[in-house]
């Protein structure tokens with residue numbers, strides 16, 4: 001590795017990014033495209049994916065497609081993996097980014113709310129990762145899985161009532177470690193990212209009260225919320241040769257939030 005390009009280039013790689021219709025998923029996909037990867041954008045709102053795919057293809061000279069996908073439906077995951085393979089080739093980078101943030105008092109949280117949080121944030125990443133890894137194992141190729149956890153996979157929240165969310169994101173972190181161990185012999189590296197508060201559609205509601213935003217800013221050593229584009233470097237690092245000896249770890253991108 002004697003050049004920046006060799007360390008960080010993703011030319012020749014094929015990435016799937018879930019939740020690529022808004023927020024952090026768009027930035028993850030953009031980062032991979034900037035580094036040269038061909039990208040498949042997956043989310044339920046398929047109408048948003050086509051224009052983004054065209055923008056990435058034109059701006060970064062990569063191949064990009066959108067595949068309307070509900071990640072909680074196994075049949076959709078099968079279709080996604082097959083569509084990517086048919087149009088771009090076997091995917092070797094997976095960013096399990098899609099997620100939802102159900103809230104509600106723990107003592108009255110409806111079963112359905114709990115179930116949907118776990119289904120989307122924990123079960124679906126596992127179901128997609130296993131399909132992704134199977135194809136790599138069958139075709140004897142190495143790969144990368146990047147799971148989008150959260151600071152709330154590492155610590156609890158004193159501001160928001162997020163029992164289902166926090167349980168799912170903590171589960172995703174230890175799932176990351178287990179998959180890293182099981183798939184290390186195949187050269188499939190599995191890591192997680194734990195972002196702090198970054199304004200997106202998902203956090204709009206929580207940020208609506210200025211006092212909540214101020215509390216989060218005060219609780220963050222860097223004194224401010226993050227920007228979606230501040231995830232780009234982490235995504236490229238975890239997808240590229242630069243992190244070839246990194247697996248089973250959680251990288252916090254949180255302005256120092258979990259450090260004190």
Ligand SMILES: NC(=O)c1ccc[n+]([C@@H]2O[C@H](COP(=O)([O-])OP(=O)(O)OC[C@H]3O[C@@H](n4cnc5c(N)ncnc54)[C@H](OP(=O)(O)O)[C@@H]3O)[C@@H](O)[C@H]2O)c1
Pocket residue numbers: 018019020021022023024025042043044045046069070071072097098099100101120148149150151194195196197198199200201202203
């Ligand atoms: N923003 C933050 O402060 C923050 C902090 C820590 C962690 N995170 C995590 O980062 C990830 C992205 O969050 P965000 O802030 O970018 O939120 P967002 O703007 O609401 O994006 C969530 C994405 O997930 C997709 N999604 C949700 N359910 C889905 C399903 N069943 N099937 C397919 N796609 C689904 C949505 O697409 P469709 O609705 O089109 O399906 C959307 O693209 C989440 O996992 C979140 O927990 C965010």
